[in-house]
Amino acid sequence: MLRILHSLPRTHKLILLPVATMVTVLGAHKIVTVIDDNGGNSATHQITQDVGDSHSSSPSLAGNALDTLETVTTRDIPLSELKAQEIVDVDFIDKAHAADNTVSDAPAFETQASSSLATSALESAMQLLGSFSEDEPDDGTLGGTSYGDFSIDPEELHDPDGSPELDREIAAQQDFVPEWQTYTVQPGDTFAVTAERTLGLGYGTVMNILDSMPDKKVLTRWRVGRSFDYKLDEDGDLLALRVMKNARKGYLIKRKSPADDFNVSNVTKATEATQRLFAGTVNGSFTLSAQSTGLSSAEVAQLTNLLSKKLDFRRNTRTGDRFQVLVESDMLEGESLDSRILAAQYQGERMDLTVVRNSANDRFYTPDGQSLDPAFNRYPFEGRPRISSSFNLRRKHPVTGRISPHRGTDFAVRTGTAIESPAAGRVIKSAYQKNGAGNYLVIRHDNGYKTRYMHLSKRLVEEGDRVTMGQKVGLSGNTGRSTGPHLHYEVMVNNSQVDAMRVKLPENTSLEGKQLAAFKKESKPLLAKLESDSDTPAIASVRTLNENPGDEG
Structure with missing residues (x-):
């Protein structure tokens, strides 16, 4: 029925x-x-x-x-x-x-x-x-509830070896210990809404926390998938909140008992330096071959920029060439942070190259102490963009036909391209010229050369600032008298402009005396790790080293 x-x-x-x-x-x-x-x-x-x-x-x-x-x-x-x-x-x-x-x-x-x-x-x-309940689901399934008396003797539900009275006594005497919990940001979440629903905070308390934060963007600009940690007391009130700016640094927000005021302190998670050795064989593109070993995109970019100072990948690389690279990273909760190359070796048909980082000045040298970095870079940025107008003292004006010398080199780069100092020096001019150079810089380098940069969209250094080789000094643009986005770059020797693409630049420097002895002592264990893999053919192989470089003599 x-x-x-x-x-x-x-x-x-x-x-x-x-x-x-x-x-x-x-x-x-x-x-x-x-x-x-x-x-x-x-x-x-x-x-x-x-x-x-x-x-x-x-x-x-x-x-x-x-x-x-x-x-x-x-x-x-x-x-x-x-x-x-x-x-x-x-x-x-x-x-x-x-x-x-x-x-x-x-x-x-x-x-x-x-x-x-x-x-x-x-x-x-x-x-x-x-069967006639108003809560019957629309899908035809049945639901119900219980009307019987389920007051069962605790003895029937308890472990026969234990005592319910003892358990109740122990539970009553236990102190509440707050524990850290984690919340993952979902689409549509804001700090105000999450603080009310999950943390039980009122509007006034939320504003007090925001006012006490050194960087409010940590709480006001959330990304889906990011998480934060929080701790509640026995009554469900917030005790502490931990929000990270990045994987390593963040803020700890703690309640001042019993008021709703909060203290904010900086948090820095400890990391552990770990060395990893990657080895591979060139098969086609060097970049793809390096990625196949397990190197990240950032690590491959570091390796390519490093070797390109001496190695021309288009002319000198051949299929079958082998390479090894020793990378050191700060490991945090299984994640690799701030990877840096300690040593690299390239063994090719047309060129062999081995370089080691010197911790004294953070530059790379060959095992005998020869610097890999030139004393003066040819280009004021990474890469080699197209030259839209070369240095030419006999250039004719396209409209008047008169001789209009071009005393610099124009590079066709997009607005916002980072401009780097080609050598160490000091900024002697940082200004704006409306009907001429626009935003421009002049740097006097330690070897006596000067460089000038025109039509910048932004100047990143001021007059009197000390700059190092490779430091970003400005962003390219289209300011002043310019027909389009580009960088006008000049090199001056004895205060006269020269062709930056043809002038002989100062040679690189070498380590000598005590500096060379210290470098060789430091590089010896690093070179031994590279050589440990050089006798075994390896394609896309990854090897993790557990040794701590700080323990090596």
């Missing part, structure tokens, strides 16, 4: 609810009445009486009678067999429970059957009413 009701539409269920409920109650009442009163329904009474007479001599009379009774009373009773009662007594549940505690002359199996039937009738009614 229940299966039929479940298959009906919701509207039909509501219409049939009164009828179904009445059928269930009357059926249960009819069965209980038969058991409680032997003079009730004659048909059922006759069945039970016949069973008793036919098995009067059997030792299992009560058991057989109970089986027969269950067979009769659990079958579906048609509506036509039900007899209307003048007064319907729906309090049959109390009667069934009362029968359990009252001494009666009825046989034991009749009392047991009465209680079982009453419980079955109640469960059927509950299932029927549950």
